[in-house]
Amino acid sequence: VKNELLLTFFIAFVMLFFSAAGIYYLENPVQAENFSSITESFWWAVASLTGVGFEQIFPLTIGGKIFGTIISLIGVGVVAIPTGIISASFVQIVKEQNEKNK
Numbered sequence: 661v662k663n664e665l666l667l668t669f670f671i672a673f674v675m676l677f678f679s680a681a682g683i684y685y686l687e688n689p690v691q692a693e694n695f696s697s698i699t700e701s702f703w704w705a706v707a708s709l710t711g712v713g714f715e716q717i718f719p720l721t722i723g724g725k726i727f728g729t730i731i732s733l734i735g736v737g738v739v740a741i742p743t744g745i746i747s748a749s750f751v752q753i754v755k756e757q758n759e760k761n762k
Contacts, residue, residue: 661749665742672709672738679705679731686724691717709735 680701687695694717695701704717708731719728 661745664745668738668742668745672742675709675731675734675738676702676705679709682727682731683719683724686721686727687719690720690724705731708732709738711735711739 677698680698683704684695684698684701687701695704706712707717708728711732719725
């Protein structure tokens with residue numbers, strides 16, 4: 661489970677970087693104050709990938725809105741995968757304990 665979770669968190673970090681870079685290039689010309697750099701765009705990326713979606717910063721361009729929609733949908737999977745891995749390991753532990761008690 662440890663290796664699976666590490667791989668999942670690595671993929672999540674790559675998605676965060678991709679999201680921050682993508683929204684920076686799409687929105688910086690219109691909202692330089694909100695998306696001033698890729699590192700400043702990480703806040704939006706974290707909020708979008710985790711599904712929190714803070715209302716302070718949001719895309720204004722059509723490209724940014726489409727990109728944001730796609731990133732938000734992908735974010736559901738990024739959050740769901742580790743949840744499923746952890747849940748499956750708990751089920752496995754309970755199953756092993758039940759077999760041990762029989």
